[in-house]
Amino acid sequence: xxRQTEGSAAVAETVALCRPEVVCAYPISPQTHIVEGxxxxxxxxxxxxxxxxxxxxxxxxxxxxxxxxxxxxxxYTATASQGLLYxxxxxxxxxxxxxxxxxxxxxxxxxxxINIWNDHSDAMSQRDSGWLQLYAETNQExxxxxxxxxxxxxxxxxxxMVCMDGFVLTHAYERIDxxxxxxxxxxxxxxxxxxxxxxxxxxxxxxxxxxxxFAEVKYLAHAKQMQALDVIPAVAExxxxxxxxxSGGLIRGYRADDxxxxxxxxxxxxxxxxxxxxxxxxxxxxIGALAIKSFRPFPLEEVRTALAGAKRVVxxxxxxxxxVGGIVAANVRMALSGLxxxxxxxxxxxxxxxITGPSLRRLFAEAVADRLEPLSFLDMDWGRVEAxxxxxxxxxxxxxxxxxxxxxxxxxxxxxx
Amino acid sequence: xxxxxxxxxxxxxxxxxxxxxxSHVVGNRLLDPEQRTVQARMDRSNTLTSGHRACRxxxxxxxxxxxxxxxxxxxxxxxxxxxxxxxLEVFSTPFPESSWQLPWIHSLFGNAPAxxxxxxxxxxxxxRDDIRVVGQGGDGGTVDIGFGCLSGMxxxxxxxxxxxxxxxxxMNTGVQRSGATPPAARTAxxxxxxxxxxxxxxxxxxxxxxxxxxxxxxxxxxxxxxxxDLERKVEAAMSLRGARYIHVFVPCPLGWGAxxxxxxxxxxxxxxTGLFPVFEASDGEVTGxxxxxxxxxxxxxLRPQRRYAHLFGEHPRPDIVERLQAIADRNIREYGLxxxxxxxxxxx
Amino acid sequence: xxEVRIHGRGGQGVVTAAELLSVAAFDEGRxxxxxxxxxxxxxxxxxxxxxxxxDAPIRTREPVAEPDALIVQDPxxxxxxxxxxxxxxxxxxxxxxxxxxxxxxLGEFATGFRPERLLAVxxxxxxxxxxxxxxxxxxxxxxxAALTGALKLSSVLAAIRERFPGRSGEANVAAAEDCFxxxxxxxxxxxxx
Numbered sequence: 001x002x003r004q005t006e007g008s009a010a011v012a013e014t015v016a017l018c019r020p021e022v023v024c025a026y027p028i029s030p031q032t033h034i035v036e037g038x039x040x041x042x043x044x045x046x047x048x049x050x051x052x053x054x055x056x057x058x059x060x061x062x063x064x065x066x067x068x069x070x071x072x073x074x075x076y077t078a079t080a081s082q083g084l085l086y087x088x089x090x091x092x093x094x095x096x097x098x099x100x101x102x103x104x105x106x107x108x109x110x111x112x113x114i115n116i117w118n119d120h121s122d123a124m125s126q127r128d129s130g131w132l133q134l135y136a137e138t139n140q141e142x143x144x145x146x147x148x149x150x151x152x153x154x155x156x157x158x159x160x161m162v163c164m165d166g167f168v169l170t171h172a173y174e175r176i177d178x179x180x181x182x183x184x185x186x187x188x189x190x191x192x193x194x195x196x197x198x199x200x201x202x203x204x205x206x207x208x209x210x211x212x213x214f215a216e217v218k219y220l221a222h223a224k225q226m227q228a229l230d231v232i233p234a235v236a237e238x239x240x241x242x243x244x245x246x247s248g249g250l251i252r253g254y255r256a257d258d259x260x261x262x263x264x265x266x267x268x269x270x271x272x273x274x275x276x277x278x279x280x281x282x283x284x285x286x287i288g289a290l291a292i293k294s295f296r297p298f299p300l301e302e303v304r305t306a307l308a309g310a311k312r313v314v315x316x317x318x319x320x321x322x323x324v325g326g327i328v329a330a331n332v333r334m335a336l337s338g339l340x341x342x343x344x345x346x347x348x349x350x351x352x353x354x355i356t357g358p359s360l361r362r363l364f365a366e367a368v369a370d371r372l373e374p375l376s377f378l379d380m381d382w383g384r385v386e387a388x389x390x391x392x393x394x395x396x397x398x399x400x401x402x403x404x405x406x407x408x409x410x411x412x413x414x415x416x417x
Numbered sequence: 418x419x420x421x422x423x424x425x426x427x428x429x430x431x432x433x434x435x436x437x438x439x440s441h442v443v444g445n446r447l448l449d450p451e452q453r454t455v456q457a458r459m460d461r462s463n464t465l466t467s468g469h470r471a472c473r474x475x476x477x478x479x480x481x482x483x484x485x486x487x488x489x490x491x492x493x494x495x496x497x498x499x500x501x502x503x504x505l506e507v508f509s510t511p512f513p514e515s516s517w518q519l520p521w522i523h524s525l526f527g528n529a530p531a532x533x534x535x536x537x538x539x540x541x542x543x544x545r546d547d548i549r550v551v552g553q554g555g556d557g558g559t560v561d562i563g564f565g566c567l568s569g570m571x572x573x574x575x576x577x578x579x580x581x582x583x584x585x586x587x588m589n590t591g592v593q594r595s596g597a598t599p600p601a602a603r604t605a606x607x608x609x610x611x612x613x614x615x616x617x618x619x620x621x622x623x624x625x626x627x628x629x630x631x632x633x634x635x636x637x638x639x640x641x642x643x644x645x646d647l648e649r650k651v652e653a654a655m656s657l658r659g660a661r662y663i664h665v666f667v668p669c670p671l672g673w674g675a676x677x678x679x680x681x682x683x684x685x686x687x688x689x690t691g692l693f694p695v696f697e698a699s700d701g702e703v704t705g706x707x708x709x710x711x712x713x714x715x716x717x718x719l720r721p722q723r724r725y726a727h728l729f730g731e732h733p734r735p736d737i738v739e740r741l742q743a744i745a746d747r748n749i750r751e752y753g754l755x756x757x758x759x760x761x762x763x764x765x
Numbered sequence: 766x767x768e769v770r771i772h773g774r775g776g777q778g779v780v781t782a783a784e785l786l787s788v789a790a791f792d793e794g795r796x797x798x799x800x801x802x803x804x805x806x807x808x809x810x811x812x813x814x815x816x817x818x819x820d821a822p823i824r825t826r827e828p829v830a831e832p833d834a835l836i837v838q839d840p841x842x843x844x845x846x847x848x849x850x851x852x853x854x855x856x857x858x859x860x861x862x863x864x865x866x867x868x869x870x871l872g873e874f875a876t877g878f879r880p881e882r883l884l885a886v887x888x889x890x891x892x893x894x895x896x897x898x899x900x901x902x903x904x905x906x907x908x909x910a911a912l913t914g915a916l917k918l919s920s921v922l923a924a925i926r927e928r929f930p931g932r933s934g935e936a937n938v939a940a941a942e943d944c945f946x947x948x949x950x951x952x953x954x955x956x957x958x
Contacts, residue, residue: 053535056568097524175797205520
């Protein structure tokens, strides 16, 4: 049913339709509207049977999900940024134990300095945790991916993270076609666990595994992610025929087939990128985009096939691997190993800095002219950076970087968008 | 302590006092079958079965067996356990073996209470709250790293019985100090070097009282020296719903430098000295204490443990022993551990 | 595509205003997008929200840099925050104030624009009359409909009723209608001038 509604609200309603039996809630911006929405649905009796647990930390949230999932219940939680880090140990535990938990990550930057706005640092920091990572471009896709996520997770016995840009998507009102209860019930069968804590058939879950067997057990997580490379597109295809619209999958090209320059990105920025590409195509520039939907597993073959014909690839990413550069770019490069082409990594949008059409226009023009550095930072104020580096070099007690810069800027935040 | 039963010959008029009821010496053979411990029964679940790799004389293995067999009996075998990382988890599940005969999950060090809460929530959602949940861990996993999750479980009154097996240090990693390590104890990072008395005074958490402060339905302390008492408390806990906490004192021969054969004796002595008050509480208030039978000076308890050897020997520290005695005396006063002398000696 | 930027302070319903515009556009069968530019919950801090609507699906997610219309809910932001950034000479400006542009120090600024598209309206007072409080966001949306004609008043009112059921909704609707009439009248005067 078509509605104009907030992304978070739509996700909450859709998750409720997926019939989770245990929902864990610990608040963190910008996911709060999702867990609040679910609380209301449980209280109103719309989502039942469901135990809504208000836990004392994100670590507890994921731990409660682990217990619930191991006891055979469909379990769900949501977090972002610091919260995702706080549950890092539990993330690895959940994937190692093969528990099909689904979690929304409302992508947000990681401090210090503390910042509540959108970038991909959080999910990227957990890319090796064994969780699947699916990225939504729009709120419609965010809604759709949650339905698919439960299917994929339970089929593979692996946990899945649905990533949606914090504030940019979570707090945006847009037109969304919300699935109906019967649609979701047809698509998502009841949870049939591979392992379950059941007095009628007791088993031990979580034993210590030494050098003699660890590697094999660990490899199984990787093997399952390799299976996911088939399961994800299969589920997406089934979703499309059941719900009548494409969403999810591994990758999606936009005017990329014949493009000399292809821009690779994840998440909501692709909307602005596509608008820019259309404008440049009008002017005869051969440019296209490649959306990566599934970051884990990383679709090496599909990315290679999609980019093989390009002369240059620009990876635009919202996270920084401090000390080396790009994260997505490194994965893309792996997909393209052996192929000759120009590769550019552009770090953009950190801490919620807006990625504007005009900025992208300038950036792509530079890329097409091969005037970009291999690693560049979009809209970086180099003056401020230099000033602070000088301050550090000059005196021993130069002060905290963030505060120094903010003092230089003047008024904090007001109106700067 | 028991009254002799009537026989066909008529009433006896002599009272027999059994001090070691429940040990292999007396209670189980001379008691009515119904009064025997679960451990004395042929049909006990043997939830933690043999073959595990615990040290000789491990108090925790004993405690876990006592607690879970009693809990299994109370729940008619419908029980799930969530276990923190630690000695119990490690020695009970050496891959590919497991000595657990109930559904059992180990997740992380600090989340056993939360995992248990999750299991309980799932069972309730599925309409199966006839299946009961136990969370368990050592003192490190309970009092330190698991503290936040435990407090959350208490605060929400989740339907879980959480049991802490307290051997007063992080044993599995090599005997490091925890928030439950008593003052003056030597551990790997509280060695009595120079003037340092081992673990310092004025630190540590009184976990049972913290549990009580949450106002949960049931809190109790117990030791492995008194299985009747421990089992009764487990039974009492299992008869209730909501968050319940039992803190069990379990000697660790290896970590304490004690003889494996002294495990039960040390557990008895810690109670008889007053250093470890054995009591029960409901909804935040103490409802009963297990009285000291023979008041014992702390020194008798301390000497058999090499973790306290620095208090004796070449450079003795009677001043520290005195401070420990003061702690014991204070417990006796505050909990009324000697009673007022007029009552019958009660309980087992 | 029609792009709106709304300025105000936390607690004044700036975000809600943008959302209501998007719902109004949706009710007219158009595609619409509304989102805020703010952070932690805090009363009194400057807040900006954006709304775009169009007949085709909207893909871009960047903030509205070149608004077709600006709504300023709190005049104390004038001269404090760069409110007018990106407003073109054909842009609309609806300012919540009982004072005139000249009195607000905007006389010279206003000369760069089309006079019938710049308006100060006492939306706070209108709101106070109908709601008992100077919560001007709904009133200003009525004024917006009149000033720009970009959305129908009926769509705006339907969106308000949907969000605020019952008496509160009707009071906000009345405020919006009142503001709509006042703005219509003012524009009429300007056009005739």
